[in-house]
Amino acid sequence: MPHLTTKPTLSGFQQYVAELETERGFSHQTTIDKCLLLGEEVGELFKAVRKSEGLAVDANSNFTDIGDELTDIFIYLCAIANRKGIDLEKAFREKEEKNKQRTWNPSPVNEPQTGSINLGSMI
Secondary structure: OOOOOOOOOHHHHHHHHHHHHHHHOOOOOOHHHHHHHHHHHHHHHHHHHHHHOOOOOOOOOOOOOHHHHHHHHHHHHHHHHHHHOOOHHHHHHHHHHHHHOOOOOOOOOOOOOOOOOOHHHHO
């Protein structure tokens, strides 16, 4: 059984996910499999957020905790990174160095959005 330390590093999480996938029989799944499963989990997160915000939701849907859905997403992110040989901590640090060079133009808070939204500016 895989063991996760009390205060794991990001690479510790990646190693743990690799071990749990082997133990649970998921290591044969492809990157595409994991990406599709990640998409499903993102949908479940959206449902959980809708419910927590008091928005209309399908009464027949099963809902879990937002934290559970975020954890599922994190596991899939680690699994995808593992399959592609990506050290997430290194990738995070490198991306943040690039982000520090950018000029950010955040949307005003609580102001209604009109027209189209440029999602590319958020990444």
